[in-house]
Amino acid sequence: MVARDYYKILKVNRDATDEELKNAYKRLTMQCHPDNNHHQCPLRKQEFEAKFNKITEAYAVLSDPKKRQIYDLYGHYPINLKKSGDGDVGNNLNEDEDSGVVVIRLECTLVELYKGCRKKLKILRTVLDEFGNLKTVEEILKIDVKPGWKKGTKITFPGKGNVEPGATAADLIFVVDERPHGIFKRYGNDLVVTQKILLLDALVGTTLNLTALDGRDITFEVTDIVKPGYEMVVPNEGMPLSKDPSKKGNLIFKFDVMFPSRLTTQQEHDLKRILSDADR
CATH class of the missing domain: 2.60.260.20 (Urease metallochaperone UreE, N-terminal domain)
Structure with a gap:
């Protein structure tokens, strides 16, 4: 195992006082804290997190007299x-x-x-x-x-x-x-997916294809009109219950309806006619 040089990480001498350690820690965490840097350099967020963790680890050891003594004797804690x-x-x-x-x-x-x-x-x-x-x-x-x-x-x-x-x-x-997962968000035993669909599909229905967390390819039919705030709940496709894995929570689809950026004059006319008939 390659031991980390905690003094080098904090940029202090080996005889640094508690006050010097504290000041160094405050200065370096302000410089490397991910929340202070990722807005300017989002692709380097992981790098800032790694540096921040090393600084925190070094200070946690060197600021504790017992841990520092063990570190000074054995080169690691x-x-x-x-x-x-x-x-x-x-x-x-x-x-x-x-x-x-x-x-x-x-x-x-x-x-x-x-x-x-x-x-x-x-x-x-x-x-x-x-x-x-x-x-x-x-x-x-x-x-x-x-x-x-x-x-x-x-x-x-x-x-x-x-x-x-x-x-x-x-x-x-x-x-x-x-x-965090790229598609699913977990809320207790439920899984939530935000699904983008076209305005036409929101009105007339569509078929959704999804790969489950266990690798299954599953298909869902959307038959209702997708109104603002509408959610489609699929029972028993959420997370397993830890006390009884044979049972699962719900899979919940939330929808993001994509509207067209513009309509032709003929499309506007047709929509007015169709929607007017639908309201009767």
């Missing part, structure tokens, strides 16, 4: 998490000294939360050897993500956090986070 196999894990780490836990974001795609999956995570953690000295060990943790799990679901590994002299090992808790 576990827990460090890597991807192993088919699993992704977020890099946000929050250690709660009072409750004795380490909380880490577990990023999942909507497909993974729909179908379920197994994630294998390699962790490096600090433990005590037989002589009472700190050492770093590597372990592989397996998490079976169940179909229907929601954002905020917690998976606890008791005693799998770091160990410090005179203290018991902290619990390691993964909290599920949901990666």
